Amino acid sequence: xxxxxxxxxxxxxxxxxxxGEVYPEPLRAAVTAERSxxxxxxxxxxxxxxxxxxADLKKIKRNINIPLNLEIAPTREMLKxxxxxxxxxxxxxxxxxxxxxxxxxxxxxxxxxxLKKFTRxxxxxxxxxxxxxxxxxxxxxxxxxxxxxxxxxxxxxFCSLYARKKNYKNEFIKLKNAAILAKKLFxxxxxxxxxxxxxxxxxxxxxxxxxxxxxxxxxxxxxxHGLKNVIFTMKKIIQN
Ligand code: PXP
Numbered sequence: 001x002x003x004x005x006x007x008x009x010x011x012x013x014x015x016x017x018x019x020g021e022v023y024p025e026p027l028r029a030a031v032t033a034e035r036s037x038x039x040x041x042x043x044x045x046x047x048x049x050x051x052x053x054x055a056d057l058k059k060i061k062r063n064i065n066i067p068l069n070l071e072i073a074p075t076r077e078m079l080k081x082x083x084x085x086x087x088x089x090x091x092x093x094x095x096x097x098x099x100x101x102x103x104x105x106x107x108x109x110x111x112x113x114x115l116k117k118f119t120r121x122x123x124x125x126x127x128x129x130x131x132x133x134x135x136x137x138x139x140x141x142x143x144x145x146x147x148x149x150x151x152x153x154x155x156x157x158f159c160s161l162y163a164r165k166k167n168y169k170n171e172f173i174k175l176k177n178a179a180i181l182a183k184k185l186f187x188x189x190x191x192x193x194x195x196x197x198x199x200x201x202x203x204x205x206x207x208x209x210x211x212x213x214x215x216x217x218x219x220x221x222x223x224x225h226g227l228k229n230v231i232f233t234m235k236k237i238i239q240n
Contacts, residue, residue, distance in 0.1 A: 001210060004039035006069050008192075008215025013043075013051035026056045027063055029219075034066050040089065042192075042213045044071035045081065048097055054081070061085055069213065071132070074111060079118050083125050090122050091130040091152055091190075091213075101216075102193065105134035105154045108142040116146045123149070130190060135171075135178035144185040151182050152190035152213065155203060159194035162202065172202060179208035197221075 012029040016022070030041045041064055043052045061068050067088035072078035073095035082090050092115060094106050108115065108131070119129045130150035133139040135158075143151045158175055161168035175191070182189045191203055192213035203209065 001207075003204070003209070004211040005037070006040040006042045006190075006192075006211055006213040007033040007038040007218060008042040008044070008213055009033065009219070010042075010044050010051045010215055011219040013053070013056060017051060026052060027059045030060045030064050034064050038066060039211075040067040040069050042069040042071060042091075042215065044093065044102075045078065047073060047075065047077070047095060057081070057085055057087075061087060069130075074106075074114055074118050079121065082122060082127065086125065087127065089128040089130060089150075091132055091150075092118070093132040102132065102154070104156075105132055105136075105139060108133065108139050108146065112142065112146065115148075119147050123147070130188075132192070135175040137178060137181055140178050140181045140185065140187070143182070144187060148187065150188035150190055150211075152192050152211075153178060153209075154193050155191045155195055155199070156193040158203070159196065159199040162199045163196070175203070176206050176208075179206050183208040 009026050009029040012024050013026045016024055033041060041060060043057060043060065045052050045057055069089040069091060070082055070087035071091045071093045072082060074092045092106060093102050094104065115131065122129050128150065129148045130152050131143050131146065131148045132152045132154060133143060135153040140151060153175055158168060158171040161171055179189045188210050189208045190211040190213060191209050195203065195212060195214045196217045200212065
């Protein structure tokens with residue numbers, strides 16, 4: 001099984017929007033990620049459009065040759081956009097306006113009928129569907145009943161505990177058991193949120209996990225890999 005890396009470029013849009021500028025362009029990040037070996041591009045179109053905006057979605061969809069994974073809240077507005085724009089994949093995520101980032105998995109029990117209906121509509125439109133959930137046995141079972149193609153486990157709690165070397169083993173076991181059950185139920189297993197070089201290593205030991213969606217750390221590390229070249233170019237312009 002070839003493991004896949006989905007590169008989340010929301011944070012490029014966050015930097016752009018912080019200054020109301022046209023750069024850095026998320027499309028350029030998507031193309032760079034594709035050229036660098038990313039297996040898919042992930043973008044989250046939030047209801048408040050705080051980072052990715054509708055125009056980014058359209059441009060990225062038109063200009064990349066790897067699958068586009070669109071994260072959306074399960075709302076009618078977002079469903080309509082997904083059906084119209086036809087990303088290759090959709091991942092339903094919970095959304096709260098006041099949160100800094102996606103804080104946890106979906107509440108499947110409360111949104112069961114809605115998610116089932118939306119999943120069917122997307123699958124009828126040949127869009128692969130994933131549900132962003134907590135690594136819980138009950139949520140894996142509910143996901144299977146909803147009829148999704150994949151589940152993405154929220155790894156935020158594990159990654160944060162692992163970084164602090166604090167009681168992470170229990171969280172790791174939860175992830176592993178949930179992944180094993182998901183695979184048994186013929187769900188493709190993904191992982192995402194808070195993953196760094198360090199926390200990725202233990203997560204890769206869970207062989208059932210097929211895809212990793214990583215954003216914040218990649219964009220953060222990219223600063224240090226690019227800073228030298230940018231400063232060099234600026235100095236060259238000054239000196240000429
Ligand atoms: N997967 C999902 C479903 C997410 O909501 C996010 C955060 O937007 C990620 C992956 C990426 O998380 P991070 O930016 O912490 O790597």
